[in-house]
Amino acid sequence: MATIRKIARESGTVYQAYIRKQGHKPLTKTFKTRNAAERWARKTEAAIDEDTAGLTNEGQKHTLGSAIERYRRELLPNRNPSTQPNYNRHLDYWARELGHLKLATLSAAEIARCRDALAATPIPPKKPGGESKQRTPATVRRYLATLEAVLTACVREWHWLSVSPVKAVKKPEGADNKRTRFLSRDELARLLEACKASESPDLYLAVILAVTTGARRSELMGLRWRDLNLEQQVLSVRTETANSVKGGTRSLPIPPQAVALLKARQSALRQHSNVIEIKARDDEAAALVFPSRVTAKQPVDLRRPFTTALARAGIEGLRWHDLRHSAASFLAESGASLLEIGAVLGHKQAQTSRRYAHLTEKTAHARVLAVANDLLSQS
Structure with missing residues (x-):
């Protein structure tokens, strides 16, 4: 309970509100009127009861x-x-x-x-x-x-x-942000051929990983060698921090073609290492898989090579993010459910995967018809 003290000063009478509660340091403030002191005391005591008084003070300290x-x-x-x-x-x-x-x-x-x-x-x-x-x-x-x-x-x-x-x-x-563009199988074949012919040594591998794993561009460009297990043929992608909307870590399978390219890239990295073996292993684990040629601390920028490859392949209206949509499309064609697609793409909400519902419906309808034909053919 707060105590209101009346204090006589040369400048006039003031009222000091004094609050003392177990587990909190005493608080005091002086006012010109008793009503003002009582109002402050009631408000402060309520804040203490809600355990927000300290946060309010911190909020006043920082911009x-x-x-x-x-x-x-x-x-x-x-x-x-x-x-x-x-x-x-x-x-x-x-x-x-x-x-x-x-x-x-x-x-x-x-x-x-x-x-x-x-x-x-x-x-x-x-x-x-x-x-x-x-x-x-x-x-x-x-x-x-x-x-x-x-x-x-x-x-x-x-x-x-x-x-x-x-x-x-x-x-x-x-x-x-709901735009969805899928690569056809013919477009994918043309795109991969154009990526092979690209002057960029990173484009072909990056596109293969994007269209087969469904990983985001930021996830792929943030890959480090410690995120790869080439023997088990899996990679782990970290989607920002664990408390973000798209946060967490998930494992994705790496296709054999990409594994071979990654092993060749890893071998080349080791051959060019100029440090002792132990430090080389540490540096390799922390190194980006797709580093910039300007600075190894930043990922390579593939926007121009990708645009050039699209032009050579005669593909229009495609963004890099559409490779992720295409991965979902190919999964749906193979019979994957929306739940499975969401797990691969790292969707936190089932509603996000609904944009691929029409693709899974086609596969589901085909399965229903196949079962129905099998049942009716026996009657």
């Missing part, structure tokens, strides 16, 4: 800008290297717009205002004279997801907040 800086320093390096530039771009935006605000005063309304401004502001052209582009709902959702990652760390990792205000912000709706 969103300081939280972003800590996130960049401690958590961002754990993200896949290929996704870090996008995260940094998103973080730059939030730091610029809301970085000055204390976490305790960061509201859903402020975040929603920035969400709307982001959606309404065109992306400047990359080249002089080029056309500006409007950000899609999917892009705005990714900006919000990055902010949510920072605020989730404030709640779960650093205990600077009790709840993330971004959870109360509505995500933009739109079907732009």
Whole structure:
């Protein structure tokens, strides 16, 4: 129970609220009126009972800008290297717009205002004279997801907040991320031939892995040799951090053709090693499977070689992510269920796999007809 003390001073009478509860350090604050002191005492005691008083104080100490800086320093390096530039771009935006605000005063309304401004502001052209582009709902959702990652760390990792205000912000709706394009078997054959002829020594292997395992580009580009077990012919992909929406680790089988290419690549890496054997093994395990030729710490950029290969193969309207869709399509053709497809692709929600329902239905219908014909032929 709070105690209100009346204190006479030369400047006038003041009222000091004093709160003492077991397990908490004493709190005191002085007010000009008894009513103000009592209101503060009631509010503070309620916060202590809910165990949020300390978090409120932490939220007053730190700004969103300081939280972003800590996130960049401690958590961002754990993200896949290929996704870090996008995260940094998103973080730059939030730091610029809301970085000055204390976490305790960061509201859903402020975040929603920035969400709307982001959606309404065109992306400047990359080249002089080029056309500006409007950000899609999917892009705005990714900006919000990055902010949510920072605020989730404030709640779960650093205990600077009790709840993330971004959870109360509505995500933009739109079907732009539902586009699904599949490779036909003929297109796949032409694409693989074009990749073989590519000047890039990485493209053919990367495309094979993408279209057979269904792994995301960021997952493949983030692969390190320690993630591969070539004897058991499996690879493990880490999808961001374990507490993210697409987080966790899953194992995928590697086709024999890719295993042979990976072994050849590993052998070449060992031959070019200039360090002692023990350190060579450590360096190899941590090395990227698809490193950039500029710096081995960053993955190779295959966008231009992939675009060139598509042109040579005469394939239009295909993005790299469609290789993942194509992997799901080939799985569905072979009779895999939506549950199996979701497990391979790493979907956290069954609804995500529903876009492939029409493909599994064709296989299921064929099986039903085959069983029906077998049964009726015996009657």
